Amino acid sequence: MSYSHALRRILQPARLLGPRPASWLLGLLLACACLAGPAQAARSYWDVSYDSLATTLAQQPTDVARLQTLQHLLDLRPTGPQALPLLDRLLALNQQLRTVDAQPYRSLRAGVALWQQGSADAAALDSLHAAIAGFDRVGRPIPWVLIDLAALYNRLNRLEDRRRYYEARLANYRVRGQVQNMTACYVSQGGYYRRMGDYNRTLNNILRAADLAKGYDRRLYVRELLVAGDVYAQWGNRARAEQYLSMAQREPDFQRIDGMSREYTFLSLSRAHARKGQLPTALVLADSVLAARVPDPFEQQMSRAYGLVQKSLLYLQQQQPTAAAPLLARAQRLDDSLHVPMTGKLGEFELDATWARYYTARHDDARAEQHWLRAYHKAAAAHIERLQPEYLKALVDFYTRRQQPAQAQYYANAYIRYAIAFNAAQSVFHVAQYEGERVEQAQNAQISALRQQQAVQAVRLRLSKWLLLGAGLAVALVSGLGAFIYRQLRTNRNTLSQLRDTQAQLVQAEKMAFLGELTSGIAHELQNPLTFMKSFAEVSTELVDDMDGNATPQPKDSQLRSEILAGLKQNLQQISQHGQRASSIIKDMLEHSRTGTSPRVPTDLNALAEENLLLAYQALRSQSPDFDAQLVRDFDPHLGPVAVVASDLGRVLLNLCANALHAVRERQRELELVVVSTSGAPAEPHYVPTVTVRTRRRAGRTVEIRVCDNGPGMPDHIREKIFQPFFTTKPVGEGTGLGLSLCHDIVAKGHGGTLVVDTCEGQGTEFIITLTSA
Incomplete structure (x- = not known):
């Protein structure tokens, strides 16, 4: 499916299955889902429309049904603007019925109240931890509490604590087999590694979350496919990006995406069209972000800030800084009032970097420098490892153009360090490791099936031999039966031969896969020193060009030449050192291949x-x-x-x-x-x-x-x-x-x-x- 077709589909209004169902019809559908089996019931439970469920709440005939509906609403949106009123109603109703454990809901209410105040985030985090522990104790899945909790960790800038907490939760939920909570942990870990710039681990977690969500929440499954496509596009693998975006758009639940997830979809497709140079379509999608309506006023303003920045970038890409100026001013006012974080549900908020590009287009170098430095320091403070190398490279280009070699050298060294560390975490082929694990799992399943078939065929062959022996003793009486068994034996032997050939092909495929993995590892290890050598060589070339560019010697040029020559010497030493490292890697690999060839x-x-x-x-x-x-x-x-x-x-x-x-x-x-x-x-x-x-x-x-x-x-x-x-x-x-x-x-x-x-x-x-x- 093309991006244009995808655009036409997503710009259509979100439709369910006609008008909102009456309360009795929704109850009948939920009852049928429960009778249809556990898997189908679980999917229907998490896929139900929040608005339809809220309408049904007032029409429930009994207090028990109202209590269950309140629990369902809080399962779907546990920290939204309506969470506190719903929690108050649930606690008051449960005080009469005494049918559910109230402790997790009391902790959830305390955490949400502190979070919405905005001044007691640490206390809110502790309360939400207590709520999650309580829900785990009673065995109730709470995936959206876990997903929303990641935003609170981000506000506190406790990223490592966030990673460790979700790792511990994930290990616990794996043992218990709680699929919904496992999915939420994978979603959060994917967001963490995306912030760190580790695209391989990001996609590993996102694709695992998508595979799990596919069985119970199709809208979450579609959303994770969209995120996977956006991440692959940022990584530079356009083919994989289009593959996952097309997969999401082919899903029937694609049009049911709403709220911030819908805004993220517009932004992702706008960025994808911009990367392909299709700027008019990208502008239409950016306008869709600005025109969309989100129920939560705060999230509405946040999405508009992202849309304004995206549209400004598109105008700057079209060499229209005058059109971008008022949009950036509006985005700045929203940022000043909302204090938009550098990263959130809609991705990275690159307002300062966009200002820097605007002032560069206006040839206002002083303000451009100020905003580039501010963007870099904000990304460093927020530990967004993906953006830091990009901003460092922009600073190197800026100071090189300004003929400031000392600053250019300083940021070039920092960029090289970040680039090496950043590339070390990435796959050589820009394909997530989990993709290979999927293929390996499928191959292992096929091999197991073939082995099982082979065992069955071996048993059949033994039985056929015994029958043939008996038929031989009574050949005169059962000659017809003997002929039938002989033909069956030949058929079984042919089948077994085919199975063995197939198994040999699979073993050969596994060997080739291992060879590809080994070759990938060697290329990856050699890429680091070669990248380092290339980067230093480019910086050295620029320094030499700076020396040659001064046609008329000036008295102050002598010291500058000395500094440049010292830098060149240092760069050449680094190139030599990393060349020796590449040679060492090759030597070690040759020793690997020679082990065990000498006699003992x-x-x-x-x-x-x-x-x-x-x-x-x-x-x-x-x-x-x-x-x-x-x-x-x-x-x-x-x-x-x-x-x-x-x-x-x-x-x-x-x-x-x-x-x-x-x-x-x-x-x-x-x-x-x-x-x-x-x-x-x-x-x-x-x-x-x-x-x-x-x-x-x-x-x-x-x-x-x-x-x-x-x-x-x-x-x-x-x-x-x-x-x-x-x-x-x-x-x-x-x-x-x-x-x-x-x-x-x-x-x-x-x-x-x-x-x-x-x-x-x-x-x-x-x-x-x-x-x-x-």
Whole structure:
């Protein structure tokens, strides 16, 4: 479906199934839905129209029915402008009936009241937490409370607390199987990672939310498809963006989207048309945002502020700054009165960046600079990682055009750091990881079905053989039956052969998928240093152009030339350093491919461990001469020779010892920084960096090598990933993420042993190698 067709559909008035149904008809429909089965009942419950339900409330014949309708209304809009009156009616009615637990609703009322005051957000957050805990205790789904709670976290600028809270809730709801609450957590986490600029995780959460919502709330499902399309468009994958936007527009519930979700739809399509250069259509959609009506007055003004900024951007894109000026002035007045946050339900509010583009078009550099800096500082304060690199690049271009190399260099360095960190979180092909997981799940399901069919066919073959044997003994009497069974056997064999061919094709497809993933990882790891080298080369070229641009030497140019030459030298050093890093990545990958190719020979593991421990220590001392560590050897004198590939196992021991020494050095530096910052006694006054290597012969032919340190240890989420290729906790440029992966392959694949890690955060880490001697 094209965008033009989508525009015609969304501009039509939202229609249900004719006029609003009478109360008895709505009750009959709800009753039929409940009788139709749990899945259909759940979907109808969350898909019902809020306005129709509110009309039905006054016509309910009994107090019990009114209480249930009040609960349903609050389930759909728990924090809206009508929430407090509805909560008061519910609590008063329940005081008579005593049929529901009132504690969660009392906490919800307290939280909503404090939130609407706007001056006690922290207290409101605590009350809403208590309400959610109460609803969880009684097992009532509250997805819209969870979704709305994210906005309160944003107002308090407690983004990390928000992420941790929803992670904990999601883990709890997975165990309980509460699909609605799981969907809400995925929606919130998608918004968090979008704010951080991590499009991969954003789409993973949004698509999971869409898949879950599809079974019970079709309007929420359509909304998440629209969000996925908008995020893919921002990421630069236009094909995926059009795919998800078209999927949303083909849904029958697309026209039922209302409120802020409808405004978001207009804005998303307007941005999509603007990116394609279809500015007239984009302007029509921006006007639709300004003309739409939202029941909540505050949300109405918010949507108008977003619409004014979007329309101003379109005028600036058409080189019409005069038309954009009054729109920006109106948006500024709304922002001054509403204090619109940088990000909300309608996306990012880029008023200052739009002002900067306006003043740039007017050649008013002073005001343009002021607004670019304000936009950047607001994005940094709000932790909107997606916008910061964009604003930094705009500042670099601005100062370069103004011929201010010092400021351009400063913001260029900041932009490069952000760009590298930003790109590190993204997929190389701009496709969400969850898309691949979907394909993998489908393939696994197909493989399981084929295996089941194969098992059934094997049973059938065995039965057919027994029948054929019996028929052979009585061939004279049952010759006809024997011929039938023989034909059936041939058919089964052909079917089994086809199944085996299909299974072989699927296995080959899995191998190719793994090869693609490995190639993607290599390209991603090489992209960072190459991007860094390219960026520094471009900055260096601009600096050289600035030097050559001064045709007539001036006395003050000498100092500027010195500064530029110093910057060039620094940039060239960085290019060389990252070129060496790319070479190191390729070297590590070649070592991956060579593991396990040499024969095993009896080796003294005690001497091998001693040699590599000293090598690692001497290497670190050459980099940090002032570093000292205590090396403890606890070797088993009765260990005896063990058949290993000495060069490969030595590489493992060298890597593990180097990592242990690096860990204790980092902990010693952290303690020294604590002493300097507090000007007092250190938290651990007798800390001595210690690395211990132990060898033991266990029962039977098992041999153990342990490398232990008293460093900072590792948290669980890092421990689970340390053996994955390309995963590293070191800063960008210091590690390739292949060391421990290579060690694991050498021990597990090259020697048939095991390599495990035992760590405790704050106490240390121990790597355990287990081998079987000859």
